[in-house]
Amino acid sequence: MNYRHEFHAGNFADVFKHAVLCRILWYLRGKPAAFRVIDTHAGAGLYDLTSDAATRGGEWHRGIERLLSAKISEPVRQLLAPYLDVIGALNQPGRLSIYPGSPALVRAWLRPQDRLIACELEPKAHVALARNLSGDSRIKTLGIDGWIALNAYVPPKERRGLVFIDPPFEADSDFSNLVTGLGAAYRKWATGIYALWYPVKGRREADMLAKRLGRLGLRKVLRAEILIEPLGDPARLNGAGMILVNPPWTFEKELSVLLPALIQVFGGAGKPGFRLDWLTAQPAPGNL
Secondary structure, three states: OOOOHHHHOOOHHHHHHHHHHHHHHHHHOOOOOOOEEEEOOOOOOEEEOOOHHHHHHOHHHHOHHHHHHOOOOHHHHHHHHHHHHHHHHHOOOOOOOEEEOHHHHHHHHOOOOOEEEEEOOOHHHHHHHHHHOOOOOOEEEEOOOHHHHHHHOOOOOOOOEEEEEOOOOOOOOHHHHHHHHHHHHHHHOOOOEEEEEEEEOOHHHHHHHHHHHHOOOOOOEEEEEEEOOOOOOOOOOOEEEEEEEOOOOOHHHHHHHHHHHHHHHHOOOOOOEEEEEEOOOOOOOOOO
8 A cells, every 4th residue: 555645644544543643642741741752654744735745635625624624522522622723723714724744743742841753764754854843852853764763762761652653554564564563662661552553445454453463462452443435445545443552541432432423524435334442351440
């Protein structure tokens, strides 16, 4: 799957994973102790929705633009607030022209004591990333392979934080790298939060990923998926999933509200739906 993000910025998959990301950041800010975010495949950071690439792709019209114009309940709006507030701050009222990637969303939630390491291997994207996040001493941008960074930068000295893994899935090995990379990082930092995004084009790869992750022996692993189209066309992005390791203890309840709301906004023809389940035993309530 070739995923040049400037063509796809702001689509339904972005809305899903970035809303989840911002919920995690909201919880991390709930305690005064510093945290660190490691973004392994950060992209360019900010995307111009008026660019030729975004205009040709046009996926943001069916993604973030559709969400902003949708009628959603107050409980859902509150869950989305940490995400939508950042988008609102980057755009003029009533005009959507900039979409923030994951590092820009993280930057908006950093406090003076928090840190972000944003990694991007593709040279042009890394140059844009460094430019878009320049001048902030809390942020380090690195032109490094995300899978190498995943092993090199855990555990962080802050001991609290998030590893956000959002590879482009340009190589067949990315699904395998998710498993091996997470397993190695978890052995070094078992208390960290990990959020892994993956595309759902058909069931085989997504289900195999879940099965392989289940064999790693991780203690708290929650799977969340949304499907906006039937799985009959393996050439298209029919849905998206998130694997959440050590999620905040309220996350299952929150996602049980958020996922069906997103399906109502983005669901197409056929029988779209969502999946929310624990790949390991459901943990007892606890603290971040």
